[in-house]
Each structure stands twice: as structure tokens, then as C-alpha cells.
Amino acid sequence: MFWFDGALRERSVVPFDLTDRGLNLGDGIFDTSLARNGRIFRRKSHIDRMADAAEILGIPFDETIAETALDALAAAIGDGAVRLTLTRGPGPRGLSFPKNPQPFLFGAAASLRGPLFPVLKLGTTSIRRNETSPVSRIKALPYLDSVLALEQASARGADEVLFENTHSRVACLASANIFAVFGRQLVTPPLSDGALAGTTRAYVLSKAHGLHFDVAERSLPLEKFSRADALFATSSLRLIAPCNQLDATTFPSESNEIVIELQASIREAIAGECGRF
């Protein structure tokens, strides 16, 4: 199911301008969110995050239209994944911003293929997350590093890939944030280490007080990360996903008490916001 030009449509083929800068230069952003029972979980966080990313790139963003698209797609799919994409729109040849940008917004919804709370095997990669670029902190269209690293890691049996940044600090996964658990202490890389400002990451950070754990946004060298009691990934679609392996090292993450508590917490939050889990 797609949202294009102000309306839902079944077919993915639409009239499109080949000079669009999203297609030609990766000049745009996207957002992926979870629809349950026809509603978007943490809808406002997703809209706010998109607005922040659009502002960083200087792309005009109409929140009302984005909300309309999100709601229409969520209602249409019921339970599934909803993606909005915003590009800077058409432009003449070259890199310079067009003088009067006509941003292009479209959306798509699809059923989820896997379970919520999947258990992940992580593989490392030699491709580093480039934390020197503002692009590393927003959900921007250029995803080719993640695509390539995941393809290589998949060939070695992994489901997700762990990126270090250019200073050999853990940054994130191909399409998720990462947390390491040490007792009742959680550590996740700061955004400045090349992590995306994920909405589920923010959810976990907000729950420390209520769930009685400590959480720190702190740089994590791989060696320290590998000594964690447990690891989990956060994303809008995989929510709180225990990671039971990193290359050859195993972690009892599925049975970690904080992981289980967070899964219960987010399950409840979804039921509260969307009417059911």
C-alpha cells in the first residue's frame, strides 16, 4: 500500500520526476514506524524526528501532510511497517540546493515478515560509521554502507551488522541502535559517535527511572562492549531485540532481566497507545 500525491493507492508505479534529488543524490530522509491496530506507535516522536532531520538538511517539511499520510497508511495496513520518505524534490544538474525546493513526500506500508522482538546474531564489519557527517545522526536516504555491510555479514550467518565509528567506538547496527547491559547499568553510544536518534532508543532512555536501571550515553570501545552481560538492539519495528551473538561470542541476552522488563514495558506502551499489542 502506498501514499502518493495526497491519496492511498495500491500500485507502486506513479508519475515521478527523474530529476528528483532523492533518487539522484540520496538527498532526503525517511522514517519507519510500527502500525498496530491501525495506529502508529509513538506517532509524535516519529513526526518530530522527521522534522528535526528535515531541518538539519534544510528541506521544507509539512508535518500535517506527513501525519495525514502516516494515519492513512496505518489505518490501511492495520498491523505492519509504515515508511515515509521525504526528498528535496526535483532540481537541475549539480549539487547545489535548488532555489525554490519542491519537496517530494511519499509513503509505503507493508506487513511485517518477522516477529516483534526478534533474536539477532550480530556480525562486525570493516566499514566504519562516519560520525564526522551529520548524515550519521539522521535517517537519511544514503543507506548503501548498511546495505553492503549487511550483505557481507549475512553471508557469514549474521542477521544484523555492528558498526564501529572512525575512532573504533561502537556506533549502531545497520538499521537499529544498540545497548550493552552491565548488571543494572545500560550503555548506548552517544549520537556524536554516529548513532541515529532512534525513537525506541529514546524510549529506553526515558524508562531508566521507572524500571530502576541506570543508563548512560557513553562511548564504547568494541572490547568493552564485548564484555557486556547482554546486548540488545532497538528499532521501531524490532522494538527490543536481544542479540545472542557477536561474531563468535555468545550472550544470554534473551533471558536478561532488563531486556525482559523493557520488552514487557514496550508491549504495555503499545497496547496503551494503539489499543492492543
Place this chain on the structure above:
Amino acid sequence: MFWFDGALRERSVVPFDLTDRGLNLGDGIFDTSLARNGRIFRRKSHIDRMADAAEILGIPFDETIAETALDALAAAIGDGAVRLTLTRGPGPRGLSFPKNPQPFLFGAAASLRGPLFPVLKLGTTSIRRNETSPVSRIKALPYLDSVLALEQASARGADEVLFENTHSRVACLASANIFAVFGRQLVTPPLSDGALAGTTRAYVLSKAHGLHFDVAERSLPLEKFSRADALFATSSLRLIAPCNQLDATTFPSESNEIVIELQASIREAIAGECGRF
């Protein structure tokens, strides 16, 4: 002028699949070449370079169709810039390669706005070129770092931006390779430092013997780079472009003898291949 679905067309709006991975993930490549007198300069180098990049990404590439598109666009524009874009085509949600990719190839041609051999002012940027990624060495769709860095540099009066890589070695410009001149010695960053395998870069490397200069592909710290006698950029559209400034440091690059010799050489090569300069 555009090339789409096997034919030239004037209008840029075409039927397009919103699930295209080029648009959604930057999963694709492009090539930009110079048309003079209705012909592509160094046509084979461009096709070969595209084939190499497609192979690195695992995207099927039909050279014959690409040649047909290049020739049709060059004939249509006469003198101008021709761009081919190849994406991995439509795909389901997620990062994994589609099982049966249907790559999407399209082209565009436009008149050149500036002179050939423009004189450039370079500005530095805090965004590093990520040489750990294979994407840094191919003309891939994700160009957002270049877009952002150029926008920032432009605001400070620069025409182009100089990227260092994650080890503080000079890598390239936003859309060109870079050479430093020391006497009759040229130095350009090796591809492993995050430089694109540019066709005009390769042209310069091939001319050392005939034009009696030495050329080395060697890592260049910014400090050494800044002490060069002259700097020039190479690209398919700007050819041999002297750089007369890097932030506040000036260079007499326009009058450098090797720069002048290379400009004369490439002018002659274009006249030979395309019938006139």
C-alpha cells in the same frame, strides 16, 4: 533531455516504481560524461568504470543499453553533460538484495552552465571522506555528504570542497579528484584513501611519460598538500580545473606549466575523439 525505457524524451516525469532501491536506499551508481559535438569523450572509460562499480555492488549492468543511451543523449545535446544512473531497481522493504533484481537505468543530458577548465576556490570541511567504505571509491548515489559540505563551503565563498579522510589524508573534492603539483612531480591520493577512480584522473596518470612529469598516487596530509606549487581538480565536466585558493591560502595554479600542458593535452584529445574542442 532524458533517456528512459529505451527512448529519448523531453519530459522528466515518467512512470516510476516507488519501491526503487536507488530512491529508497541510495542503492545504485551513476556516471557523468562530457558530450562534445554529439559524442562522448572517453566513452569506453565511462562504460568500463560503470561496469566496475556495478560489479562491486552486484548490480547487473547491460553495457550495450548503456552505450545506446550515452550515444543517444550525446547526439541530442551536442555539447553538454550526460549522466547515466543505474539502480538495483524495485525491491521489498528492508536492506537485503532482492532475489531477482530488475535494475533501472535512465539518463539525462543538459547544457553546461560554466566554462570548461573553471578556476576553483576550495574550502575545507569537517566532514570526512569515509575511505573504509567501498562506496568511497565508486560513483554511488549517496552524495549527501558532498551536498552538505559544498553548501557549507559555498556559504564561505568556495566553489568546491576538499575532503580529508578519517586518517586526515586528503581524499578528493565533492565531485572531482584532486592533484597537487610539486615542481614536475604530481601527487594524487590513492583510491584507498577514499578517492573515486575518476576517468580524468586516469587520463592525467596516463600522460606522465608523454608530458615529462612524474606522478605518484600517494597519501597526502593536508599540511603537505597546502605547500604545493599548484593544485588542480580533475572531473569529466571540469576537465583540468586549476584551484587558486584553499581556505585563505592562494596558489598560482592557473599559470602553472603542468596545468597548462595538461589543459592543452586534453583539449587536443577531445578534438581528436569528438571532432572538435
